[in-house]
Amino acid sequence: MPPEFLRPLLSLAGLGIGYALYQLAHRLGEPWQSVAVGALFVLLGGAAWVYAAGERWIQVLAALLLVWGVLRAVLLH
Numbered sequence: 001m002p003p004e005f006l007r008p009l010l011s012l013a014g015l016g017i018g019y020a021l022y023q024l025a026h027r028l029g030e031p032w033q034s035v036a037v038g039a040l041f042v043l044l045g046g047a048a049w050v051y052a053a054g055e056r057w058i059q060v061l062a063a064l065l066l067v068w069g070v071l072r073a074v075l076l077h
Contacts, residue, residue, distance in 0.1 A: 038073025043069075045065030046062070049066070
């Protein structure tokens with residue numbers, strides 16, 4: 001398959017996996033729930049940064065996700 005057909009399929013698969021992991025993380029008790037959700041945001045930000053490949057607006061979004069994930073895991077309980 002050409003890459004332009006795989007991109008929407010991978011996006012939908014990633015969305016489903018992310019939603020499932022987010023719901024599973026909410027089953028944990030505090031403080032592990034905040035740490036797990038924060039870690040998911042950090043992973044999402046890292047993946048977005050790698051995916052960006054020079055696109056500045058995606059890198060800004062990735063940086064915001066990374067910061068939010070760290071804040072969520074450490075400070076926002």
